[in-house]
Amino acid sequence: MIATLFGILAFLVLGLIGVFRGRDANGIVYGASLGISAALGIVGLRALFGAAPATLVLPLGLPWIGAHFRLDALAGFFLLVVNLGGVGASLYGIGHGRHERDAARVLAFYPWFLATLNLVVVADDAFTFLFAWELMSVVSWALVLAHHRDPANIRAGFVYLVMASLSGLVLLLVFGLLAGANGGYAFTLMRAARPTPGIAGVAFVLALLGTGAKAGLMPLHAWLPLAHPAAPSHVSALMSGVMTKVAIYAFVRIAFDVLGDLSQWSAVVVLALGGATAGLGILHALMESDLKRLLAYSTVENVGIIFIGLGLAMAFRASGFAAGAALALTAALFHVFNHAIYKSLLFFGAGAVLSATGERDMERLGGLIHRLPQTSFAMLIGCAAIAALPPLNGFVSEWLTFQAILLRPALPQWGLKLMIPADGALLALTAALTGACFVKLFGIAFLGRPRSDAARDAHEVDRFSRAAMLGAALLCLLLGLLPGVLVDALAPVARELLGVRLAEQMALPWLSLIPIAAVRSSYNGLLVFLFIVLATSLTILAIHRFASRAIRRAPAWDCGFPDTSPITQYTGASFAQPIRRVFAASLLGARETVFMPPPGDMAPARIEKTLSDPLWEALYAPLGVWIAWLADRLNHLQFLTIRRYLAFVFVALVALLLALALWQ
């Protein structure tokens, strides 16, 4: 515990170094952050397997409460996630940070950001928690504005900060409700004071609102695709890979730990929102052509998947089926871990592309696999992992989630009866669309022929960035081969929150994964991988040995009339067009208008696609309009005559006197 706080302190100091030393502190800051994150990660690991949760109370914050810290298994796991992301981002930053234009801005806030991320996880009273929570938002806001000359970024930062404060204030209401009028703000007190079902319900809804707004749960996701891409790439990685996870930690902490038992309806709500978020998120991602925005939307999707898992866990717990709850929770947390890794990897890759070509728009990229071989390889792994392809890690968590869906205890509650299979279908759909989405990303940006000069003469990025990416890729593979390690590591968390745990996995023969029972379902990534490798190598060997290995390079065949101009390739938009027509037309109001010049007219034919975000138009736009309208109306009160103002005073006085007269 002490170690954690010292680490956080070290981060803060590091930030000051960043402030004062500026660019030349690049190596120091990122290097040190790497070290500290690694150390904190180990602390988290030890807490995960530690016997009793470590607690500590410091005389900070509100004295009569003090600042409570607690490092139990759940906190330990998320500490691990946070600092794993921190290690990767810092390693990447050592190299990537050199290209930063205003280095000082990033160097100052980056370590502070890490510090707040860690602080949220170990906080154990409402004040400390919200303190860290809001600070996390502010610091990341500053990081989003690192490239502040672009007005779009300023707007992104604004939307982000408002939504973040909304989440903070809503959580404040939650804690106010749980703490009661005389302010028992320590989580231990809140756990002890079992709230009535009504209060718990209200608190839960608000908590879902508050944490969802930070995690990017629809319909509160609007800020995410604006803010995450705006930040420097390794910060985007932290925001997408880690900060959203911290929000999920907050949800788990409140819904599973502080609030205690909840009704099944709460599970239905979570399942519904999770499913919608997953589906719509990936659909948005498919429509994007900006690499980082695409990744941000895919983050929304993954958050949705995680919430599906959590919703299942809540449903099973509410219907007294602890084993199933344990499985679902494990699946969700497994996905948390996975997403932290591969989303970081993908953002690193996007950052590498950005620094190599200066382009984020995939319509101007292409053929990068020749120019950035290692980056492309890492990205390929990342895309395959996030598309849930075996034998990589993404598949394992989705597989586990499906197993949880298939458990189907005797559910008394019809809402769940309908919602769980629906979520199953949505999950399947999401998985398929994710595949399409990342075929698009890799196929358009990295394969094919370069669509711009920038892409044509790009150069491979520095070795730190590559190390970060390849390391993450390796981790994706290893987790896919030996998922049992992580499942076992999650057992303490499940026991802590639900009282039961999954069976020990690493003891099983052939290291395969058997969540419930062998007859029910099993998966062995290691063997699948071995089979694939064996089959591939044997085939290649055999063919090259006994048949021909000769190869001749020639122009592309392309049915006999190859066109050398790269614009004849499929673009991202055209790749997504069929899916746009099938899904987005109804859900995102996608429209295509074809302009065909009359015969004889030399003008080129044009096709224009328009896309709209119904949620934004339904929720956010009207709000802005309404506020503006109100502000305009009230603004007249600034320009009245003194007599009018006197009249106000006069009327106020008379009104109060009248009230008094009537009251008596």
Added chain:
Amino acid sequence: MHAISFDVAKILAGSLVLTSFLMIYQVRLLALLNVLGVHAFVLALAVAWQAHVQAAPELYITAAITLIFKSALIPEALRRIVVRLGLHREIENVTSLGLVMLAGVGLVALSLEVMLPVTAQADPLTRTDIALALSVVLLGLLMMVTRRNAVSQVAAFLSLENGIDLAAAGARGMPLVVEISIAFSVLVAFLVIGVFLFRIRERFDTVDMHALDAFRGDRK
């Protein structure tokens, strides 16, 4: 206390209210200032009477202050200012005087209504005194709201002050120090007024508040 003194106090206070109505009614500046003088004079009488009734000598001092400053000096000074600023025989157009008067009546009714439940242990003299003082204050405020000329606003403000003084006088044994300092601060306030009237005049070549309204900040 016997009835007669009570009635006299009542009559004096009442006539103060009446004078307030006169002020509201009076739209010609110089005349308004004269009424203001009368207003203060009535107040002085009322205070003096209170002094006599309460057998509180220090109230005579208050009365004297009122008589000298409020009924003589200040109206005179204002008159001078008006002349210097060339505002004499200036006539204000107060929109719908009738309605204003009606509102005034309503205010008086309100103040009486509000004061009614005041327990009788505060002796009846104080009670009515306060009620009427309250209506004078409200009327002064009403007049400030309805006038747009700086001078007449000041006059209205002074009448409001008079109402307060009446209340103060009604309050038995109000410490002299406080009285003095209050009077003093009113005087200072009046000085400030004078200064400002001239500054405004020098900037805007008028003391009609409409001229000021054009220059409210944050327009551009």
Added chain:
Amino acid sequence: MITLIGVLGVPLIAAALLAVIPDYRLSARLNGVMSFIAFVAATLLFWRRPAIGDFILVDDLNVVFIVLSTFVGFTTSVFSASYIGHELETGRLTPAYLRFYHAMFQVMMFGMNLALVSNNIGLMWVAVELATLSTVMMVGIYRTHEALEAAWKYFILGSVGIALALFGTILVYLAAHSEIGGGLDGMAWTVLVAHARGFDPALLDIAFVFLLIGYGTKVGLAPMHAWLPDAHAEGPTPISAVLSGLLLNVALYALLRFKMLLAACPGGIAPGPLMITLGLVSLLFASVMLYRRRDIKRMFAYSSIEHMGIIVFAFGMAGPLGNFAGLLQMVMHSLTKSAIFFSVGHVAQIKGTQRIAEMGGLAESHPLLGWSLIAGVAAITGLPPFGVFASEFLVVSSTFARQPVLAALLVLGLLLALGALFMRVSAIAFGPVRGPAGPVQASYLPMFAHLALVLIAGVYLPAPLVAWFQHVAALLG
């Protein structure tokens, strides 16, 4: 006694001296020194208090206010020393006016300190009036059309308000009359609070209505707020800082005292609902008004209205948490808002205008100034790691458990204000550099001192201070 002389006498002497000293550098320095002495004397009050007399009262409640006001007065004097030099160069002020300005500054300090230490409600009223008039003179000091308009408005509304307050004061005296009888006792806080039980409730109610409207005008509560934004915007920035940082608090202090009276009197109306209503109205109104502000100082003036709304709301909610939060919020707001005005003053001097539209990229052209402005705004909008976060945390969370709807409205107001302020401040601090970007001889010390204090308070509130506040909160009932 010596401390009292320090708090009250020093400003008077300083005012007299400054009125005659011609050289503005010397007078600026003297101004600072004198304010510092007053501050030291005020801090001594913690240990050595004068005996409670007919006119003087120093108790746990007002010591907080006194020390705060003297401290902000001191830092402001330091700031103004660097500020007015520039004003003189640009010719907005003449040496003669500076003399007047300095003298008035000390007069105002005297008035406010007197109002705070006076044990006599009449005397307090006089002191507040004095402070008001002196600030009126300073608001109009630039003599521009806008300045005169603002000053005149301030004067009229202020004097009407103060007059109503006087009427209320007299009513209180009358209400007490039957219980205590005439004489100075009838106006002494100590005596009043002791006997409040027996007061005539009906009279006290009416009195409180008048006091709420009267002193509420000085606090800047909507709808009596109209003087506040323009007075802040058109006067010299140090005065804006003092207005927001101190004068509003003094009026608030008076309000609190009378609230205590009413709370002590069983028959009377509950002051809470009235204060809550006015507070919420001010909060919501101001936070919407923030969206259309073009003048940077006026914008922060509106934010002062908003915060006064929150504070009055908190005191209206009362209870140990509510009062504590109110006190904390008040202290934090004074420090933060004056710090903001310090930085805004320099910004306005650099850009040569107060129009937000003509500012931009400040964090790039003047990183120190820009980032401290951002920090100030973050602090004032209740974001950690600054102290306002703690107080708003307490206000909202303690309210929601008791009055969910009110808490929701509160949150709405806070969010609206945050949105407006950050919309503007990110336009000022970020983006391409707009407007002149020359250097300015600024003294960052006061600003940093305030922000540092607010930061520390956000992270760590010393236990004794908290105990103190809790005690005071208990006093407020």
Added chain:
Amino acid sequence: MPPLFVSFLAQGGQMAFVLLAAPLFTGFVRKVKARLQRRRGASIMQPYRDLRRLIGKEAVVADNASWLFRTAPYLIFALIWVAASLVPTFASGLMFSWTGDLIAIIALLGAARFLLALAGLDIGTGFGGIGASREMMISSLAEPAMLMIVVTLALIVGSTQLATIAEFLRSGAAGLRVSLALALFALVIVALAENGRFPVDNPATHLELTMVHEAMVLEYSARHLAMLELAAWLKLLLTMSLIAAIFFPFGMAGGGDGAIDLGGFARGALAWGGKLVVAGALLGVFETAIAKMRVFRVPGLLGIALMLGLLGTLLLYVSRGL
């Protein structure tokens, strides 16, 4: 427990078996179609000859082809082969059948598709793009439909383990269920789509604009093409034997749990062959009878499959009886 090597043998046998049988099955289907079209058609052995010829040739690769382009065929082949070896053909519950369940098999096919689409995009030609984007659109509906079918089965059987499912259904414990019928219907549609058969795609077309699968492999030649062809045939066989194993499990050998009886294996193999003959014939007739759809009418078809799958699941959730 049988000696290890025997079970190894069984598993290996199964892998080799499917590999060998795949071209034959395709050849058979072609033959049926040719006959139905009044042609003599090539011999059933033709696919083997094609393979031999292709493997022997020198590979012509586009100038800007990347390493991905050259390794993809082998990976795709391997993925599908592994998937195929997990499907019980003549015997259920073979040694490594627990390596992956139905979901894993679907995912392996998905991985193969992922790589194929990328390979299609690698050269940067218009046709590759068409193929890849249409393939992903089709799979974006086919894959969830498939998964919903799995969900239906898993809910009935209480397992996603193919061996268990086969055993269970063979034991007849499930009885006849509405959900099963829906699942079968959906699975047939999905199988057609997955293998690029009529009415979704035309395996024999060379009119570019109608192609999906063919368009992606347009740039391939020689051994790479051979691998892809073989992979496609394997996939067809796989899906057919999947349907057989799930819905017509009779005659299948007990497999690895008890002692291995070669007789059982033989019987299983025979039964399997019989089923495939029937399936191939049906496929041939069907493809001859029906016309290919416009690309944008395919989603409708697959949507029906998805809906059927979901319906089956919902029925099971709402009442276990159906």
